[in-house]
Amino acid sequence: MIRSHWIPCIHHREATERFQSPLGIHLGDPTDSSTYSGFKPFQEATLLGSTVEPVKTPTISGSVGRGGTNFKADVMLIQSLLNRVFSNRKLVVDGIAGSKTNSAIVQFQKRFLRSPDARIDPGGTTIRKLETKIAESVNTSVPVIEDAPLSNTLMKQAWPADTDAAITTFFGERDSNRSYLQLPYPMRLAWDLGTTVTRIQCNTKVVDSLGRILSAILEFYGSLEGVQEARMDRFAGCFAVRKMRGGTSWSRHSWGIAIDIDSEQNGLTTAWPSKATMPEDVIKIFEAEGWKSGARAWGRDAMHFQATH
Numbered sequence: 001m002i003r004s005h006w007i008p009c010i011h012h013r014e015a016t017e018r019f020q021s022p023l024g025i026h027l028g029d030p031t032d033s034s035t036y037s038g039f040k041p042f043q044e045a046t047l048l049g050s051t052v053e054p055v056k057t058p059t060i061s062g063s064v065g066r067g068g069t070n071f072k073a074d075v076m077l078i079q080s081l082l083n084r085v086f087s088n089r090k091l092v093v094d095g096i097a098g099s100k101t102n103s104a105i106v107q108f109q110k111r112f113l114r115s116p117d118a119r120i121d122p123g124g125t126t127i128r129k130l131e132t133k134i135a136e137s138v139n140t141s142v143p144v145i146e147d148a149p150l151s152n153t154l155m156k157q158a159w160p161a162d163t164d165a166a167i168t169t170f171f172g173e174r175d176s177n178r179s180y181l182q183l184p185y186p187m188r189l190a191w192d193l194g195t196t197v198t199r200i201q202c203n204t205k206v207v208d209s210l211g212r213i214l215s216a217i218l219e220f221y222g223s224l225e226g227v228q229e230a231r232m233d234r235f236a237g238c239f240a241v242r243k244m245r246g247g248t249s250w251s252r253h254s255w256g257i258a259i260d261i262d263s264e265q266n267g268l269t270t271a272w273p274s275k276a277t278m279p280e281d282v283i284k285i286f287e288a289e290g291w292k293s294g295a296r297a298w299g300r301d302a303m304h305f306q307a308t309h
Protein backbone atom coordinates (compact mmCIF):
# COMPACT_ATOMS: atom_id res chain seq x y z
CA MET A 1 0.00 0.00 0.00
CA ILE A 2 1.28 3.42 -0.85
CA ARG A 3 0.14 6.99 -0.55
CA SER A 4 -2.46 6.08 2.04
CA HIS A 5 -2.17 9.62 3.32
CA TRP A 6 -4.19 10.62 0.27
CA ILE A 7 -7.37 9.49 1.98
CA PRO A 8 -7.66 11.37 5.25
CA CYS A 9 -11.44 11.77 5.17
CA ILE A 10 -14.64 10.27 3.81
CA HIS A 11 -14.71 12.68 0.86
CA HIS A 12 -11.40 11.48 -0.33
CA ARG A 13 -12.43 7.88 0.15
CA GLU A 14 -15.56 8.41 -1.94
CA ALA A 15 -13.59 10.21 -4.57
CA THR A 16 -11.05 7.41 -4.68
CA GLU A 17 -13.77 4.82 -5.09
CA ARG A 18 -15.39 6.87 -7.84
CA PHE A 19 -12.09 6.67 -9.61
CA GLN A 20 -11.46 3.01 -8.86
CA SER A 21 -14.85 1.79 -10.00
CA PRO A 22 -14.70 2.53 -13.75
CA LEU A 23 -11.17 1.17 -13.89
CA GLY A 24 -12.27 -2.13 -12.43
CA ILE A 25 -10.00 -1.76 -9.42
CA HIS A 26 -11.01 -3.43 -6.17
CA LEU A 27 -13.02 -0.91 -4.17
CA GLY A 28 -12.90 0.02 -0.56
CA ASP A 29 -9.25 -0.39 0.17
CA PRO A 30 -7.15 2.66 0.76
CA THR A 31 -5.19 3.76 -2.24
CA ASP A 32 -3.20 0.71 -3.27
CA SER A 33 -0.55 0.50 -5.94
CA SER A 34 -3.09 -0.38 -8.66
CA THR A 35 -5.13 2.66 -7.90
CA TYR A 36 -2.06 4.80 -7.78
CA SER A 37 -0.73 3.62 -11.12
CA GLY A 38 -4.21 3.93 -12.61
CA PHE A 39 -4.52 7.41 -11.27
CA LYS A 40 -1.15 8.67 -12.36
CA PRO A 41 -2.05 9.56 -15.98
CA PHE A 42 -5.10 11.49 -14.79
CA GLN A 43 -2.96 13.29 -12.28
CA GLU A 44 -0.49 14.18 -14.99
CA ALA A 45 -3.28 15.11 -17.36
CA THR A 46 -4.96 17.47 -14.97
CA LEU A 47 -1.70 18.78 -13.50
CA LEU A 48 -2.88 18.03 -10.00
CA GLY A 49 -0.37 18.17 -7.26
CA SER A 50 -0.07 15.72 -4.46
CA THR A 51 -3.70 16.06 -3.42
CA VAL A 52 -6.40 14.16 -5.24
CA GLU A 53 -9.33 16.51 -4.94
CA PRO A 54 -11.25 16.87 -7.14
CA VAL A 55 -10.84 13.42 -8.59
CA LYS A 56 -11.64 13.27 -12.28
CA THR A 57 -13.53 10.31 -13.54
CA PRO A 58 -11.76 8.94 -16.61
CA THR A 59 -13.83 10.72 -19.19
CA ILE A 60 -13.76 13.71 -21.48
CA SER A 61 -16.22 16.60 -21.57
CA GLY A 62 -15.90 17.26 -25.29
CA SER A 63 -14.59 15.52 -28.37
CA VAL A 64 -10.83 15.25 -28.92
CA GLY A 65 -8.90 14.98 -32.16
CA ARG A 66 -9.56 15.99 -35.72
CA GLY A 67 -12.52 18.38 -35.88
CA GLY A 68 -13.12 17.98 -32.14
CA THR A 69 -13.92 20.52 -29.43
CA ASN A 70 -10.45 19.89 -28.02
CA PHE A 71 -10.70 21.32 -24.55
CA LYS A 72 -7.17 21.51 -23.29
CA ALA A 73 -7.84 19.30 -20.27
CA ASP A 74 -9.53 16.69 -22.46
CA VAL A 75 -6.65 16.65 -24.92
CA MET A 76 -4.14 16.29 -22.09
CA LEU A 77 -6.12 13.40 -20.64
CA ILE A 78 -6.23 11.63 -24.00
CA GLN A 79 -2.54 12.27 -24.61
CA SER A 80 -1.57 10.73 -21.31
CA LEU A 81 -3.89 7.76 -21.86
CA LEU A 82 -2.40 7.17 -25.30
CA ASN A 83 1.05 7.29 -23.76
CA ARG A 84 0.02 4.43 -21.53
CA VAL A 85 -1.20 2.41 -24.51
CA PHE A 86 1.85 2.97 -26.70
CA SER A 87 4.91 2.05 -24.72
CA ASN A 88 7.41 3.21 -27.31
CA ARG A 89 5.71 6.23 -28.80
CA LYS A 90 5.34 9.12 -26.39
CA LEU A 91 3.27 12.23 -26.98
CA VAL A 92 4.05 15.51 -25.29
CA VAL A 93 1.15 16.09 -22.88
CA ASP A 94 0.57 19.70 -23.91
CA GLY A 95 -3.20 19.80 -24.49
CA ILE A 96 -2.76 20.61 -28.17
CA ALA A 97 -4.46 18.22 -30.58
CA GLY A 98 -1.86 18.40 -33.33
CA SER A 99 -0.93 15.95 -36.04
CA LYS A 100 1.02 13.66 -33.68
CA THR A 101 -1.90 13.36 -31.29
CA ASN A 102 -4.33 12.78 -34.14
CA SER A 103 -2.15 10.12 -35.70
CA ALA A 104 -1.80 8.35 -32.33
CA ILE A 105 -5.60 8.35 -32.06
CA VAL A 106 -5.78 6.85 -35.56
CA GLN A 107 -3.17 4.26 -34.65
CA PHE A 108 -5.23 3.23 -31.64
CA GLN A 109 -8.51 3.23 -33.58
CA LYS A 110 -7.00 0.96 -36.23
CA ARG A 111 -7.10 -1.83 -33.68
CA PHE A 112 -10.89 -1.95 -33.81
CA LEU A 113 -12.22 0.44 -36.50
CA ARG A 114 -12.01 -0.09 -40.22
CA SER A 115 -12.26 3.62 -40.88
CA PRO A 116 -10.46 5.55 -38.13
CA ASP A 117 -11.55 9.19 -37.98
CA ALA A 118 -8.90 10.54 -35.58
CA ARG A 119 -11.61 11.74 -33.21
CA ILE A 120 -12.65 10.61 -29.74
CA ASP A 121 -16.18 11.49 -28.70
CA PRO A 122 -17.50 11.47 -25.12
CA GLY A 123 -19.22 8.15 -24.52
CA GLY A 124 -18.07 6.83 -27.90
CA THR A 125 -16.37 3.58 -28.84
CA THR A 126 -12.83 4.91 -28.77
CA ILE A 127 -12.99 6.38 -25.27
CA ARG A 128 -14.55 3.16 -23.99
CA LYS A 129 -11.79 1.12 -25.63
CA LEU A 130 -9.19 3.42 -24.09
CA GLU A 131 -10.70 3.06 -20.63
CA THR A 132 -10.82 -0.71 -21.00
CA LYS A 133 -7.23 -0.75 -22.17
CA ILE A 134 -6.02 1.36 -19.26
CA ALA A 135 -7.98 -0.75 -16.78
CA GLU A 136 -6.36 -3.88 -18.16
CA SER A 137 -2.91 -2.41 -18.15
CA VAL A 138 -3.29 -1.56 -14.47
CA ASN A 139 -3.68 -5.22 -13.68
CA THR A 140 -1.57 -7.01 -16.23
CA SER A 141 2.02 -6.62 -17.18
CA VAL A 142 2.63 -6.37 -20.90
CA PRO A 143 5.75 -8.16 -22.09
CA VAL A 144 8.33 -5.65 -23.20
CA ILE A 145 10.43 -6.49 -26.19
CA GLU A 146 13.68 -4.63 -26.29
CA ASP A 147 16.11 -3.86 -29.05
CA ALA A 148 13.49 -3.99 -31.80
CA PRO A 149 14.84 -2.05 -34.77
CA LEU A 150 12.76 0.97 -35.70
CA SER A 151 10.72 1.18 -38.87
CA ASN A 152 12.89 3.98 -40.20
CA THR A 153 15.42 1.23 -40.86
CA LEU A 154 13.16 -0.24 -43.56
CA MET A 155 15.01 -0.44 -46.87
CA LYS A 156 13.55 -1.12 -50.28
CA GLN A 157 15.19 -4.32 -51.52
CA ALA A 158 15.87 -5.19 -55.14
CA TRP A 159 13.94 -8.47 -55.22
CA PRO A 160 13.76 -10.48 -58.46
CA ALA A 161 10.79 -10.68 -60.81
CA ASP A 162 7.98 -13.06 -59.92
CA THR A 163 9.02 -15.96 -62.16
CA ASP A 164 10.46 -19.37 -61.28
CA ALA A 165 13.62 -18.63 -63.27
CA ALA A 166 14.32 -15.21 -61.79
CA ILE A 167 13.56 -16.45 -58.28
CA THR A 168 15.86 -19.48 -58.65
CA THR A 169 18.69 -17.32 -59.98
CA PHE A 170 18.37 -14.94 -57.06
CA PHE A 171 17.46 -17.23 -54.14
CA GLY A 172 18.80 -20.63 -55.27
CA GLU A 173 16.94 -23.84 -55.92
CA ARG A 174 13.65 -24.63 -54.23
CA ASP A 175 14.09 -26.12 -50.78
CA SER A 176 17.60 -24.70 -50.34
CA ASN A 177 19.27 -21.89 -48.40
CA ARG A 178 17.20 -22.44 -45.30
CA SER A 179 17.91 -20.20 -42.32
CA TYR A 180 16.17 -19.36 -39.09
CA LEU A 181 14.72 -15.94 -38.38
CA GLN A 182 14.54 -15.13 -34.69
CA LEU A 183 11.18 -13.34 -34.47
CA PRO A 184 11.10 -9.86 -32.88
CA TYR A 185 7.85 -10.82 -31.15
CA PRO A 186 6.38 -14.22 -30.36
CA MET A 187 3.90 -15.42 -32.95
CA ARG A 188 1.29 -18.14 -32.63
CA LEU A 189 0.23 -20.72 -35.16
CA ALA A 190 -2.88 -19.32 -36.86
CA TRP A 191 -4.63 -22.69 -36.65
CA ASP A 192 -3.43 -23.51 -33.13
CA LEU A 193 -3.12 -20.41 -30.98
CA GLY A 194 -1.81 -22.53 -28.13
CA THR A 195 1.44 -23.03 -30.03
CA THR A 196 3.94 -20.20 -29.74
CA VAL A 197 6.49 -19.66 -32.47
CA THR A 198 9.71 -17.84 -31.61
CA ARG A 199 11.67 -18.50 -34.81
CA ILE A 200 10.71 -19.46 -38.33
CA GLN A 201 12.55 -20.97 -41.27
CA CYS A 202 12.91 -18.91 -44.39
CA ASN A 203 15.36 -18.31 -47.23
CA THR A 204 18.71 -16.97 -46.01
CA LYS A 205 18.38 -13.93 -48.26
CA VAL A 206 15.08 -12.74 -46.73
CA VAL A 207 16.02 -13.21 -43.05
CA ASP A 208 17.15 -9.64 -42.41
CA SER A 209 14.38 -8.03 -44.43
CA LEU A 210 11.62 -10.06 -42.81
CA GLY A 211 13.09 -9.31 -39.38
CA ARG A 212 12.94 -5.57 -40.08
CA ILE A 213 9.37 -5.90 -41.34
CA LEU A 214 8.12 -7.72 -38.26
CA SER A 215 9.97 -5.27 -36.01
CA ALA A 216 8.25 -2.42 -37.83
CA ILE A 217 4.87 -4.10 -37.32
CA LEU A 218 5.61 -4.37 -33.61
CA GLU A 219 6.66 -0.75 -33.51
CA PHE A 220 3.57 0.32 -35.42
CA TYR A 221 1.19 -1.36 -32.98
CA GLY A 222 3.25 -0.23 -29.99
CA SER A 223 3.23 -3.45 -27.99
CA LEU A 224 2.81 -7.18 -28.30
CA GLU A 225 -0.71 -6.69 -27.05
CA GLY A 226 -1.43 -4.29 -29.91
CA VAL A 227 0.06 -6.72 -32.43
CA GLN A 228 -2.17 -9.47 -31.07
CA GLU A 229 -5.29 -7.31 -31.30
CA ALA A 230 -4.45 -6.64 -34.92
CA ARG A 231 -3.96 -10.44 -35.34
CA MET A 232 -0.49 -9.88 -36.81
CA ASP A 233 1.02 -12.53 -34.56
CA ARG A 234 -0.96 -15.30 -36.29
CA PHE A 235 1.69 -17.09 -38.29
CA ALA A 236 0.40 -19.31 -41.09
CA GLY A 237 3.57 -20.52 -42.77
CA CYS A 238 6.75 -19.52 -44.58
CA PHE A 239 8.97 -22.31 -45.94
CA ALA A 240 6.75 -24.97 -47.50
CA VAL A 241 7.68 -26.84 -50.66
CA ARG A 242 4.47 -27.19 -52.60
CA LYS A 243 2.65 -26.34 -55.78
CA MET A 244 0.49 -23.23 -55.74
CA ARG A 245 -2.87 -24.01 -54.30
CA GLY A 246 -5.19 -24.83 -57.18
CA GLY A 247 -2.34 -24.55 -59.70
CA THR A 248 0.59 -26.35 -61.24
CA SER A 249 3.39 -23.83 -60.71
CA TRP A 250 5.51 -23.79 -57.58
CA SER A 251 4.38 -21.75 -54.62
CA ARG A 252 6.82 -19.01 -53.60
CA HIS A 253 6.79 -20.72 -50.22
CA SER A 254 8.88 -23.46 -51.87
CA TRP A 255 11.86 -21.08 -51.79
CA GLY A 256 11.03 -19.80 -48.30
CA ILE A 257 10.53 -16.28 -49.63
CA ALA A 258 6.85 -15.90 -48.68
CA ILE A 259 5.05 -15.57 -45.38
CA ASP A 260 1.37 -15.95 -44.54
CA ILE A 261 -0.20 -14.06 -41.63
CA ASP A 262 -3.72 -14.39 -40.20
CA SER A 263 -5.01 -16.93 -42.73
CA GLU A 264 -8.34 -17.16 -40.95
CA GLN A 265 -9.52 -13.69 -41.96
CA ASN A 266 -7.42 -13.40 -45.13
CA GLY A 267 -8.10 -16.55 -47.08
CA LEU A 268 -6.87 -17.55 -50.51
CA THR A 269 -10.15 -16.53 -52.14
CA THR A 270 -11.37 -13.92 -49.65
CA ALA A 271 -11.70 -10.56 -51.38
CA TRP A 272 -9.55 -7.74 -50.01
CA PRO A 273 -10.36 -5.15 -48.81
CA SER A 274 -14.11 -5.80 -48.92
CA LYS A 275 -13.97 -8.92 -46.72
CA ALA A 276 -10.40 -9.78 -45.81
CA THR A 277 -9.03 -7.75 -42.89
CA MET A 278 -5.29 -7.48 -43.58
CA PRO A 279 -4.44 -3.91 -42.46
CA GLU A 280 -3.17 -1.70 -45.24
CA ASP A 281 -0.55 -0.33 -42.85
CA VAL A 282 0.99 -3.79 -42.62
CA ILE A 283 0.93 -4.10 -46.40
CA LYS A 284 2.73 -0.75 -46.62
CA ILE A 285 5.41 -1.96 -44.22
CA PHE A 286 6.06 -5.02 -46.40
CA GLU A 287 6.06 -2.80 -49.47
CA ALA A 288 8.62 -0.50 -47.87
CA GLU A 289 10.98 -3.50 -48.03
CA GLY A 290 9.95 -4.19 -51.61
CA TRP A 291 7.71 -7.18 -50.84
CA LYS A 292 4.65 -8.01 -52.94
CA SER A 293 1.33 -8.33 -51.16
CA GLY A 294 -1.32 -10.79 -52.27
CA ALA A 295 -4.01 -8.31 -51.25
CA ARG A 296 -2.54 -5.58 -53.42
CA ALA A 297 -1.53 -7.79 -56.36
CA TRP A 298 -4.59 -10.01 -56.66
CA GLY A 299 -7.24 -8.51 -54.35
CA ARG A 300 -7.30 -11.81 -52.42
CA ASP A 301 -4.93 -14.13 -50.53
CA ALA A 302 -4.30 -11.14 -48.27
CA MET A 303 -2.44 -13.36 -45.76
CA HIS A 304 0.39 -13.69 -48.32
CA PHE A 305 3.54 -11.60 -48.78
CA GLN A 306 6.50 -12.56 -50.97
CA ALA A 307 9.95 -11.15 -51.67
CA THR A 308 9.54 -10.50 -55.40
CA HIS A 309 8.49 -7.63 -57.62
Ligand SMILES: [Zn+2]
Binds near residue numbers: 259305
Ligand atom coordinates in the same frame (compact mmCIF):
# COMPACT_ATOMS: atom_id res chain seq x y z
ZN1 LIG B 1 1.26 -17.68 -48.96
